[in-house]
Amino acid sequence: MPEKDYEDIPGTFVFDADRSREGYHLNQFCISLRLQKNRDEFNADEEKYLDKYPMTAEQRDAVLKRDWNRLLALGGNIYYTSKLAANDGINFQNLAGLMTGMGVEKYREMMLHGGRPIDGNRYKTEWGDED
Known part of the structure; x- marks a missing residue:
């Protein structure tokens, strides 16, 4: 039985308080891409730019691989992670x-x-x- 009732919804990661805490630094990175200067810096050297954000190794790997669903599973908010997608022209x-x-x-x-x-x-x- 899932810990929370809504964990039984297939294909869905509900962005709740726990997931928000887990993904805080990931989401801070993603929302930083709303500014052109940050996009330019990230695009010039993704790994170096990510060093500014104390994400887990798994979150960092998901960013670099553009593993969109994994980003959500690791606490990413769809509206923030879509900034990364937009940076990639998606x-x-x-x-x-x-x-x-x-x-x-x-x-x-x-x-x-x-x-x-x-x-x-x-x-x-x-x-x-x-x-």
């Missing part, structure tokens, strides 16, 4: 396509046709293979 719709594994066009088509069906997607326990 808009929010395209980011969602990447994060779902569907790709941009399939994701767009799904959303234009009402989104994902809820059957089998409301709770992980509906899948039968989750603890």
Whole structure:
């Protein structure tokens, strides 16, 4: 049984107080990219720029690999991590396509046709293979 009821929502990382604390430095890095001077510095030497933020090794690795879903699992806020995506020329719709594994066009088509069906997607326990 999950520690929190909402941990049973498949494909979702709820950004709660615990995740906020865990991702504080990661999110501070991401939001710093709202300024051009910071984007320029980050793009010139990503690893050196990341040294300014005391992230975990796992968070740092997720940034460098642009592992979008892992960033959320490690406390990233989608609105902040999207600043990193924007720095890479990825808009929010395209980011969602990447994060779902569907790709941009399939994701767009799904959303234009009402989104994902809820059957089998409301709770992980509906899948039968989750603890």
